[in-house]
Amino acid sequence: MSNDKSKLLEERKKRYLTALDCGKPDRVPIGLTVSEFMAKVAGFTLQEIYYDLDKNLKALAKFVEEYEVDTFFSAPSLWWAASHDAVGAVYLKFAGRELEPNTQFQYVEGEFMLPEDYDAFIENPTEWILTTYLPRIHKEFAEPGSYRASVALIKGAGARAMELQLTQQGTAKIMEEYGVVPAGTGLTKAPFDTLGDALRGLKGIMMDMRKVPDKLKAAMEVLVPHNIFYALATAGGDTEFPAFMPLHRGAYPFLNPRQWDEFYWPTLKKVIEGLWEKGKRTYFFAEGDWTPYLERIAELPDKSIVFHVDMTDIDKAKKILGGRFCLKGNIPNSLLAVGKPEEVRDYVKRLIDEYAADGGFVIDAAAVVQGDAKEENIRAVIETVLLYGKY
Amino acid sequence: MAVLQDELAQAMVDLDQEKVAELVKQRLGAGVPVLEIVSSLQAGMAEVGRMFENGEYFLSELIMAGEIMKEVMVDLEPHLAGGSGEHRGTIVIGTVKGDVHDLGKNIVVMLLKGAGYNVIDLGVDVPKEKFVEAVKEHKAPLVGMSAILTAALESLKETVAAVKAGVPEAKVVIGGPFMDEKVKEFCGADFYATSAGDGLKAAEAVFGGK
Amino acid sequence: MTGEKPTGNVFKNLPPGVCIPWEEKLKDLGEIKGDADIIRNEWDKLELFAYLYLWYWVQR
Ligand code: B12
Numbered sequence: 270m271s272n273d274k275s276k277l278l279e280e281r282k283k284r285y286l287t288a289l290d291c292g293k294p295d296r297v298p299i300g301l302t303v304s305e306f307m308a309k310v311a312g313f314t315l316q317e318i319y320y321d322l323d324k325n326l327k328a329l330a331k332f333v334e335e336y337e338v339d340t341f342f343s344a345p346s347l348w349w350a351a352s353h354d355a356v357g358a359v360y361l362k363f364a365g366r367e368l369e370p371n372t373q374f375q376y377v378e379g380e381f382m383l384p385e386d387y388d389a390f391i392e393n394p395t396e397w398i399l400t401t402y403l404p405r406i407h408k409e410f411a412e413p414g415s416y417r418a419s420v421a422l423i424k425g426a427g428a429r430a431m432e433l434q435l436t437q438q439g440t441a442k443i444m445e446e447y448g449v450v451p452a453g454t455g456l457t458k459a460p461f462d463t464l465g466d467a468l469r470g471l472k473g474i475m476m477d478m479r480k481v482p483d484k485l486k487a488a489m490e491v492l493v494p495h496n497i498f499y500a501l502a503t504a505g506g507d508t509e510f511p512a513f514m515p516l517h518r519g520a521y522p523f524l525n526p527r528q529w530d531e532f533y534w535p536t537l538k539k540v541i542e543g544l545w546e547k548g549k550r551t552y553f554f555a556e557g558d559w560t561p562y563l564e565r566i567a568e569l570p571d572k573s574i575v576f577h578v579d580m581t582d583i584d585k586a587k588k589i590l591g592g593r594f595c596l597k598g599n600i601p602n603s604l605l606a607v608g609k610p611e612e613v614r615d616y617v618k619r620l621i622d623e624y625a626a627d628g629g630f631v632i633d634a635a636a637v638v639q640g641d642a643k644e645e646n647i648r649a650v651i652e653t654v655l656l657y658g659k660y
Numbered sequence: 661m662a663v664l665q666d667e668l669a670q671a672m673v674d675l676d677q678e679k680v681a682e683l684v685k686q687r688l689g690a691g692v693p694v695l696e697i698v699s700s701l702q703a704g705m706a707e708v709g710r711m712f713e714n715g716e717y718f719l720s721e722l723i724m725a726g727e728i729m730k731e732v733m734v735d736l737e738p739h740l741a742g743g744s745g746e747h748r749g750t751i752v753i754g755t756v757k758g759d760v761h762d763l764g765k766n767i768v769v770m771l772l773k774g775a776g777y778n779v780i781d782l783g784v785d786v787p788k789e790k791f792v793e794a795v796k797e798h799k800a801p802l803v804g805m806s807a808i809l810t811a812a813l814e815s816l817k818e819t820v821a822a823v824k825a826g827v828p829e830a831k832v833v834i835g836g837p838f839m840d841e842k843v844k845e846f847c848g849a850d851f852y853a854t855s856a857g858d859g860l861k862a863a864e865a866v867f868g869g870k
Numbered sequence: 871m872t873g874e875k876p877t878g879n880v881f882k883n884l885p886p887g888v889c890i891p892w893e894e895k896l897k898d899l900g901e902i903k904g905d906a907d908i909i910r911n912e913w914d915k916l917e918l919f920a921y922l923y924l925w926y927w928v929q930r
Binding site for chain 3: 389392393394395396397398399400402403406407425426429430456457458463466467468494495496497498499502503
């Protein structure tokens with residue numbers, strides 16, 4: 270690493286971590302959570318990004334080269350489509366395969382775990398995943414032990430290893446060559462979301478709260494240590510940067526307040542507190558509106574989360590969480606897509622003046638930045654922070 | 661919460677699955693016209709939707725209500741042959757191409773049906789050609805388009821343009837969390853909606869109030 | 871959706887990071903002539919990989 274790059278890296282790291290600790294760094298950090306936008310910057314189609322690991326990482330490099338950000342989130346695609354093809358994944362559709370080459374991938378939601386699976390899941394989820402769940406979600410693995418299934422397992426595991434290694438090398442290079450730090454390391458979920466997203470599905474979990482509440486709760490309790498472990502293991506043990514936690518079914522208006530208190534919050538709180546005990550902060554990526562729950566979230570230990578503001582009322586977030594937790598957000602994505610650079614500048618300036626003035630704030634978009642954002646608007650965000658964001 | 665006159669509608673509002681099933685069976689047995697039963701259920705659904713808009717109910721209640729409805733409709737649908745006759749007007753609705761979010765759109769469909777409109781739901785990831793076809797086929801004066809991803813904005817704009825080109829007299833309401841005056845202009849739509857209630861207002865503007 | 875019945879588990883309550891407990895493996899390794907810790911350490915690394923592979927499909 271060249272000297273000035275390593276100096277830059279240290280500078281940005283200090284800036285970001287100081288803000289996460291609710292302090293005032295030299296200026297407000299820029300931590301844009303960008304995804305498909307990077308493909309546009311690099312001139313790749315979405316199919317190229319989803320399928321070609323090399324291009325996926327190149328797009329990230331191109332983005333941090335052209336845009337002066339303090340942190341990076343990940344390469345534009347979180348998926349290596351080929352690894353999903355190898356196992357015959359039924360829950361995703363990819364650009365270039367069944368979709369036009371330049372379209373967003375699609376989820377196919379399903380009830381891949383059935384109500385009668387709860388007992389086996391609770392007894393030993395790891396084993397249940399292999400014996401019952403994978404044959405359902407991986408067409409190639411439908412008959413474990415068969416020739417096709419065995420090949421699929423070899424490929425699937427090999428693909429994971431390749432992907433992990435290339436991603437690690439790629440991100441190390443981003444840090445070395447561009448002096449940009451990761452916004453987070455490792456990934457985990459709220460236990461309710463682990464079940465509600467990929468396993469029971471939205472409808473399934475909504476029914477379970479009424480029909481099998483005790484099993485649902487028992488399954489979430491079983492998940493607590495796994496979700497803590499998963500965050501740390503996928504971070505390779507790093508505790509300097511927060512663990513990314515995308516939060517889904519806890520947003521308003523998914524659950525009624527009684528359900529939120531009874532089902533969503535208790536195990537989520539345990540995961541966050543468990544991580545914090547191990548020195549790991551959580552990047553609380555609160556998708557949608559979390560205004561009604563701010564008081565409960567404020568029960569968490571000081572600084573144990575970075576609270577991402579999407580559609581949550583930012584004034585209330587500031588009032589209830591500010592000073593104790595770093596806030597991150599909340600430039601509307603529609604403004605980035607259809608607004609003018611002057612409007613973006615005004616918005617960012619207001620964020621700096623009203624919410625970042627006493628530290629503990631990171632500038633970001635409200636939601637993940639996709640291909641619809643205009644390049645001049647992303648530039649306007651950065652220029653405004655560089656101009657007005659000094660403390 | 662308002663208490664509805666009709667016991668069946670009220671059972672729906674209370675999300676009492678067993679009671680709904682029982683009452684439907686009873687009424688079918690007693691020879692009550694199927695359409696009447698369906699309209700009781702829809703009155704219940706409309707109240708559920710209204711309570712959602714008011715913040716008394718949440719998605720969890722809506723999904724439960726949807727499930728109850730789906731279950732009893734299995735028994736009712738065979739008796740429903742030949743269309744439902746009277747309605748306040750036809751609305752074509754769908755989530756635009758590139759976007760598969762449909763929870764919001766489904767609420768709108770429920771509320772519009774509850775209010776007495778004939779709703780043609782095209783589902784998710786709907787190509788613009790399919791919108792145009794459906795509007796022509798059903799002669800729908802109003803089209804609702806849902807877009808939840810800002811990345812679907814271009815697609816939304818193209819879909820509005822295609823409908824306007826194919827059926828110039830059709831009105832378009834776009835709906836989703838990021839809609840505003842600016843997005844409406846960008847897309848060339850007639851109305852925008854950030855809630856299902858806004859959608860009802862658009863329908864009333866097009867078909868006239870009650 | 872194939873929807874087969876759950877097949878039942880061989881192991882119960884395994885901690886995170888473990889697919890096949892070391893104690894179980896020890897049974898078929900029999901007497902270890904050298905340093906058991908060396909063997910165990912490397913075993914654990916691959917256990918972790920298998921565990922993360924499986925959970926990857928759930929935490930997506
Ligand atoms: C549930 C969800 C999903 C589910 C969708 C399931 C389904 N069947 O709908 C799944 C998992 C499939 C999904 C996938 C993706 N999602 Co998503 N998802 C959400 C989530 C959590 C909730 C959306 C929702 O249903 N809200 C509840 C409903 C009731 O509200 P609503 O949709 O706004 O609808 C209301 C109004 O807008 C209005 N309305 C809506 N449509 C219409 C239409 C008409 C005619 C009218 C009158 C009114 C109207 O009335 C409704 C009722 O009041 C949001 C985050 C959040 N909490 O908002 C992200 C979110 C929308 N998703 C997002 C993204 C990025 C994705 C993915 C690309 C994956 C990813 N990287 O995360 C994929 C894209 C797949 C695709 N091609 O579409 C982003 C979008 C960011 C952006 N820049 O736009 C969000 C905002 C999350 C985030 N903060 O990053 N998602």
